[in-house]
Each structure stands twice: as C-alpha cells, then as structure tokens.
Amino acid sequence: MKMTERKRVYLYFVVNFLYLMACNFAHPVTPTIIQQRGFGDYMFGVALAAMMLANFFFSPFWGKLVNFLSSRRVILICSLGYAAGQAMFFMANTEGTMVAARMFAGVFVGGVFTAFLTYLVNTSPDHQRSNYLTIAATIQTVGSAFGYFVGGMLGEINVSVAIIAQVVTLAGCGILFYFICEDDAASKIEEVRLKDLAREANPLVAFLDGKSILTPLLVTLLVVGALSGLGNSAFDQSFNYYLKAQLGLSSGYNGAIKAVIGFVCLAANSTLGLWLINKTDIRRSSIYVYLLCSVSMVGVVLFDAIVPFVAANVIYFGFFAISVPLTQSLVANMGKGKDSNLIMGYFNGLKSLGGIFGAFSAGLLYTINPKWPFILGLAAFAFATVVSAYHYYLSDHKVSVREATCHTDS
Template sequence: MLQTVTRKQMALFFAAVALQSLAANFAHPITPTIIQDLGLPDYMFGLAFAGMSFTCFLFSPFWGKISTFLSSRAVLLISNLGYAAGQWLFAVSTTVETILAARLIAGFFVGGVSVCVLTYVINCSPVGTRAKDLTIVATLTTVFAAFGYMVGGVLGAYSIPFTFALQVVLLCVSGGCFYIWMKNDQLDERRPTKRELLKEANPFISFLEVRDLLCKIFVILFVVVLLSSIASTAYDQCFNYFIKDQFHFSSAYNGLLRAIVGFISLAANATICMWIIRNRDVKHSLIWIFAAGAVTLGAMILVEDVILFIIINLIFFAINAIYIPLLQDVVAKSATHENSGVLMGFYNAIKSLGMIFGSLFAGFIYVYGAKLSFLYAGIFFAISAFLMVWYCRHFKTEK
C-alpha cells in the first residue's frame, strides 16, 4: 500500500497542476480569430474542440490502466510532451483536415493529463483530506484555465505564433515538473509486455473492464456526468464564439473577461464549495446547484443588453465552477486505490464524451440561433437536477 505524500509534496503537485492548466488554455481565446482569419465555416469552432474531445474520450480508460504500469507521474510527463506536439501542429495548420488532425492528436494526450491528475490525488492524498485536495485541483484547474485565457487572449492580439510557441514551451516544462515533483504511485512494478500494451491500447477493451464496477446507481451518476458535461461545453464553446461574433469582442477582451471569471471561480470554490464539503451533504447540494445553473442559463436567453448579459454569465461561471469539484468528489468517494485508475479513467471518458456532443452541438446549432446552445444547456442542467434527486433517494438502498 502506498504511503501518502506530505503536504509539501502535494503543494508542489498543485503548482504543476496550475502551470499546466495555465498553458493548456492559451489557444482557446484565439481559436475564433484563427477560424475567421482562415475563412473557415462558423461550425468549425465546435468541430475542432469535438475532435480533441473524441480522442480524449476514447483513450481516457487506456491512460487510467497504463498509469498502473508506468505511474501517474510518467504518464503526465508523456502526455504533456505529446499535448505540446499537438498544439504545435495546430499552430501550423491552415485547413479543416490538418486542424482536425492536430486536435485529435492533442486530445489523445490530454486524456492522460486529466485522468492521472485525479488518480494521483486519490492514490496519494490522505482519506481525510482527499475531498479537499480534489477541490483544490478543480479550483486550480478552473482558475488558472481562466488566467490562461487571459494570457492567451492578450498575447494573441499581438502575435498568434508567439502565443502558440509559449504554450508549447510551458506544456513541456509542466510535464517535467510533474515527473520531478510527484511521488511514484505505480501499482504494478512489472514491465508490461508488448502484448499487454497492445491490449491496453485497445480503447474498447479498457471500457469493457469498467463493467464490473458499474451498477444501476453508478449508471445514473455517470448520466449526470455526461449531461452536465454536454451543458457546460455547449455553453462554454458558444460563449467564446458568441462574444466575438455578436459583440465583436477582440481576443484581448475575451481573455480579460476570463481573468475575472478566474477570480470569481476562486472565490466560489474557496467559500461556497468548501463550506458544502465540510457542512452539507454533497449529493443533495448538487440538486440545487444544477437547478440554479438551469435558471441562470434560461435568463441569458431573455436579455439583450450586453452588460446585463455579461453579469448573468459571470453568475453562471461561479455555479459552473462549484458543481465540477462536487460531482468529481461524489465519483471519487466510490473509488479504491486498486480501481482508482480505471474508475477515474471512465469518469474522464464520460466527461469527454459530453465535451464531444456539447461542442458539436454548439457548433452546428449556432447557425440556427446564436443563443440556442444556452437554451439546451439549461435543459440538460435541469434534467441533471432531477436525476440527482433520484440518485439521492436510491443511494443508500442500491449502493
């Protein structure tokens, strides 16, 4: 059984998470500008993100299994280097085909990052602080993603190639930091054979291994993960393009707006989210959070004033920041050290599947109505709230 890491070691891990999240989001605020400058169709913003999400979905269980052979820190090193390569390909792409190829490559490696960050916390964090550490990871990811938007947006207004170059360098640095600062959480110290690696590389085999862990109550929980991911992604992808297309915001304004979101997310997670974890039942709290998200998304459709629209969106960003670590905590509490890689790999796969549907949906429905993604995101949040009611009622009897 692994020994838990010290708080100093965990703090260094958190620093690497922050750096990786910062760098990973440099390209998002400049993507609408790239699409418009290349004369590509509007739906391309959703299609490109869906391409990345597809391979992230397909190979997340694979990375979860591989981490048992290679350790989380080794996978994080490999994944960040591969992600950097994918972003370099994105930077030099000029056609729909090459952009999609770059996004598919990036998504393959992003899955390794997402899965092993969570797996490492579950494997190495003391049980008493696991929920807190998962919340810290989610908070850092959200906050520094927002700052990454800001940096990428401001730099992109001056030089898109430089923005990509800085992103590639920082992704490589963050991969090195993970490997140097993290403890080895390898479960299987055998050197896997080529046959084993080829077997694990089959994503469908990896998905089949999850069957034994799933029961009816888990299925409902993962449906909530799927629907909320669709809603969040459809909203986020639409919002990013919406303020560029409808309000003519530059990438710099987009980035600065995300910086504000970062502070709001930090405040919401440090206060409301931590209070819920310490004082309330997380499962029941998610019902009200999803309901609040549905109401807020519905309000976006009704307003036309730019300032009021932005204010409502900032409120939703706070709600969105809160639900992610709470839902993550509900799933993580069901994992053991032995199945953490497989279970969190499946969690990330379902979340990525939602990102595929959400981004495709946002991209293609945009041509029929700029705010339709907000409407359907609200509906999915409302359904998630009802499913959490069912989950809470059946949790004790069917667990």
C-alpha cells in the same frame, strides 16, 4: 534531500495551476485563427468535438496504464504529446488538418486529466481526499480563466505568441510533474508481460473491462458528469465565439472577462464550495447547485444587452465551478481500491463524451441561431439536476435498506 509531503503537494498544485493556464492560452485566439483562415463558423465546435472524441476513447486506456507506468509518467508522455498536437493545430491550413490536429491532441489530453485525478486519489490520505479534489477543481476553473486572460493578452501582440507560449509551457510543466510527483504505479512495468501490456493498451478493452464496476449508483454519477460536460462545453465554447462574432470583442476583452470569472470561481469554491463539501451531504447539495446552474442559464438565453448577458454568464460559471468538486468527490469516494484508476478514467471519458456532443452541436446550432447553443446547455443542466436527484434517491434508498437489514438481523 528527500522532498516532504507538504512541499510535494504544494509544488504539485503550483505546477498544476501553470499547466491549466497554458491549456487555455489558445482558446481566446482560436476564433481569430478560424476567421483568418476562412474556415466556417461551425469549425470552433467541430474541432473541439474531434479533440473530445479522442479524449473519450483514450481516457480509460490511460487510466489502466497508470497502474503500470504511474501517473507521473503518463502526465509526462501526454504533456509532450499535447504540446505537439497544439503545434500541429496552429500549423493547420485546411479544415481537415485542423480537425486531425485536434484529434491528435485529444489522445493525450485524456491522459493528462485522467492522471491528474488518479494521482490525487492514489496518493492523498482518506481524510484529505475531498479537500484536495476541491483544490484541484478550483485550480482547474481559476487556472483556465486566467489562462484565457494571458492568452488573450498574448493574442493582442500576435496569435503565434499565444500558441508558442502554450506549447513551451505544456512541455515544461510535464517535465516538472515527473520530478515532483511520487511513483504511484500499482505494478512495475518490468513485471508485466508484453502480451498483457498490449491488451491493456487497447482503448476498447479498457472500456469493456469496466462493465463489472458499473453499478446503478456509479452509472447515475457518470451520466451527471456527461450531461454537465455536454452543457458546459456547448455553453463555454459558444460564449467565447459569441463575444468575438456577435459582440465584436477582441481576444483581450475575452481574456479580461475570463479573468473576472476566475476571481468569482475562486471566491465561490473557497467559501461556499468548501463549506458544502465539509458541512453538508454533497449528494443532496449537488442537486441544488445544478439547479442554480440551470436558472442562471435562463438569464443568458433571455438577455441580449452586453452587461446583463455577461453578468448572467459570470453567475453561471460560479455555480458550475462549485459543481465540479462535488461530483468529483462523489465519484472518487466510489473509486477507492484497485478500481479507482479505471473509475476516474471512466468519469473523465464520459464527461468528455458529453463535451463531444456539446461542442459539435454548439458549432452546428450556432450557424442557425447564436442563442441555440445556450438553450442546449440549459436543457443539459436541467436533465443533470433530475439525474442528480435520482442518484440521491438511489443512494438514500440503499442506505435505508441496509439499515433495515441490520436492524432485522439484530
């Protein structure tokens, strides 16, 4: 019996939620793993930066391969690879092997999240695309938060329980995605010559092939994505480690706080986020959302007491959750047609590039002063606000010029 489109979409988002939860099972126990093995405090940032570096290089590559393999095959391959990488991460007993394991996992993480975006862009009706992307962004934020909670609770039993649950769930969800998703490949793999496939499989070629699509409007959006990735990576990773190292909270408390953040993000995106996308000019709305992210970060930097510090963090995460679908929708609207997969790969890759610098810098800055990574995040979102405003200026100016030209021609 053929699956209806409505049921397919429902099952896709359910499994997507489980997958994103599993992605975060390891995060609340990572500080414990690092401390138990006697690694330096900087390792929480360095290991994540290694993962994001591989993500950055391979995201456009997976975006290109979606054309031949389909999103569902890429998700299956990369889910199994990501699961293997996390098992390697847990077994690492030196700093070098931990970094190598994170980098291995990053190769496949880039494929999963690129394919998530390309599948929605390729298969959703035009009038539903923005709503689907908003749902996906909400699920990513809320699923991640509840994943922290579950991982934290599992970590209270034993660190290994959280990692084993993650590996099994990632692999299982990858298999489910393969059977739920429809085939969105633009070309059949049998019709592609081995020489052409080898060329497409080169990550550097995938980046170079995108030069023709890099218009000023798209570049500004990619820069906004990179800056928000930088700011959130520096902020999020430091927040998790700060709770453990500075405030002395266990992985269970860490997970519980993330669960509260998940509820806030769900409420924010289900109400204000959807309203902004459906009722406002999201080019302008995104400017104010990034500005509010910056303002809330000021409170994080200034407060030391646990209650106002955590409260300021919760407010920040709420506004950041709203910013994600706004930017994704703007990029997706520019990525229609044959270049959509490559554009979404670029977006995911550049966001990861920002995350590389954010995570690596956060790890180093934390050793100097625990609050410095938060200051870096504040600066990144302040710049994102400025670049977002410049994007609005460029797009508005382009529309004005086009209207003036049409008026003159008539």
